[in-house]
Amino acid sequence: GAVVSQHPSRVICKSGTSVKIECRSLDFQATTMFWYRQFPKQSLMLMATSNEGSKATYEQGVEKDKFLINHASLTLSTLTVTSAHPEDSSFYICSARKPGTGGVTEAFFGQGTRLTVV
Amino acid sequence: DAKTTQPNSMESNEEEPVHLPCNHSTISGTDYIHWYRQLPSQGPEYVIHGLTSNVNNRMASLAIAEDRKSSTLILHRATLRDAAVYYCILRDVTGGGADGLTFGKGTHLIIQP
Numbered sequence: 001g002a003v004v005s006q007h008p009s010r011v012i013c014k015s016g017t018s019v020k021i022e023c024r025s026l027d028f029q030a031t032t033m034f035w036y037r038q039f040p041k042q043s044l045m046l047m048a049t050s051n052e053g054s055k056a057t058y059e060q061g062v063e064k065d066k067f068l069i070n071h072a073s074l075t076l077s078t079l080t081v082t083s084a085h086p087e088d089s090s091f092y093i094c095s096a097r098k099p100g101t102g103g104v105t106e107a108f109f110g111q112g113t114r115l116t117v118v
Numbered sequence: 119d120a121k122t123t124q125p126n127s128m129e130s131n132e133e134e135p136v137h138l139p140c141n142h143s144t145i146s147g148t149d150y151i152h153w154y155r156q157l158p159s160q161g162p163e164y165v166i167h168g169l170t171s172n173v174n175n176r177m178a179s180l181a182i183a184e185d186r187k188s189s190t191l192i193l194h195r196a197t198l199r200d201a202a203v204y205y206c207i208l209r210d211v212t213g214g215g216a217d218g219l220t221f222g223k224g225t226h227l228i229i230q231p
Contacts, residue, residue: 034218034219036218043205044219045221046219046220049218091159093162095219105167106164106167109162110161114159
């Protein structure tokens with residue numbers, strides 16, 4: 001089946017620094033990717049929709065200047081957490097759909113990135 | 119997306135069948151019923167989906183009520199590796215897949231050896 005790969009799987013950074021997370025679709029081209037955040041004991045929350053070649057669409061309450069999304073190619077989207085603070089510590093997960101499959105077929109998820117800001 | 123309701127947790131024994139219920143009383147005619155599961159410290163993975171008829175695949179079966187207001191995910195023979203949070207999600211087919219998934223709290227399935 002299709003595979004979505006995230007890197008790194010876990011990262012620890014100092015408060016005030018920036019962290020970049022990569023999401024790759026390995027065997028299909030993804031015009032749209034999604035970024036989710038999951039705090040401990042909670043469900044996944046959609047942060048933003050990443051569109052290849054255009055600006056990302058952010059969910060209400062998500063700071064676009066803090067969570068920079070770049071989708072420069074059909075197989076790669078990146079999420080950069082800028083000026084990270086301890087409250088940004090979370091599990092970040094990306095997802096992609098095969099183009100042209102509509103809303104019926106499955107979404108493919110990366111393995112997630114555990115971010116800890118100290 | 120229409121809302122779904124699932125029990126917070128369920129417990130079952132290894133090698134026994136598991137029936138995970140989901141209520142979706144406000145489902146619309148264009149909503150597909152999707153199930154995903156999330157193992158500890160991993161991203162979610164697709165399990166199964168259906169519209170009206172019952173569905174089977176290698177992972178599970180999906181039984182959909184005749185009025186479509188509820189569904190049940192069936193794991194025929196649970197193993198310890200099936201311990202996960204199971205999410206029941208409605209997807210409007212007219213959306214074209216352009217929007218992300220709305221995850222509820224899901225059901226935390228505990229498998230006892």
